[in-house]
Amino acid sequence: MKHTTATPTVRTPADRFTGDVYLNLLEAPAEPARLAVGLVRFTPGARTNWHSHANGQTLHITDGVGLVGTRDGHVVRVAAGETVSCPPGEEHWHGATDTTFMAHLAIVVGDGAGDGTTWLEPLTDEQYAAALSAATG
Template sequence: MLITRSSIDTVKGPPDRFTGDVWIDAVAAAPPPSRVTASLVHFTPGARTHWHSHPLGQTVFVTEGIGLCGRRGGPVEVIRPGDRVLFEADEEHWHGAAPHRLMAHLAINEGDEEHAVVHWLLPVTDEEYTAATAGG
């Protein structure tokens, strides 16, 4: 058993990966041979990831608030506390808070043999986000 006392500060999500204010806390980063990582991510209203994909997929577990998520070519879904979202390997997707709500989720990822966990792409445009939230 290994207990790690939190000494890592909360970090602001960088603007080359997120739109809006996003805050990230490291939860798990086990030493090799494990390749699993987990982060608790807090999104302010309207904040969201850029489009991205994961070589081995990603699981997101919503812990609070109301969020939105979408995959390339698919519908945008509303996500709520207790919802689990599985993004399949290499599926281009985004996730974030609804326009007028905070949202927090636990993001669980696994790195591939080259240790790649995520491939960041272009921002979700305001037009894509506005279209996604029209009527909601």
């Protein structure tokens, strides 16, 4: 059995996120399992850059309301208790709405060299505004 006490909250890097986003790493990828889990908290308007995961990503919303969008323009509005699964290699972003906080558990299986995330360019303010209008769910 492994018992981990509270992990420190860190601010996420500005080159991967827009706005104020905070992370508590719950599980780092380690052989043989390579599971990574983080509790990520987004302030209103905050969001990730575009990115993808070698082995996909599961997001379980724990609090608030947020958005998850893909390159093809599909955007879903998500709320506490809901889960979104992004398949391997799918370029996507996620974050809070412009008026609410959002927190989620981000779950990925690493690729042997880390958590398997490829970080891309920021989601622009124009793309974010369009996503707010287009969100379904």
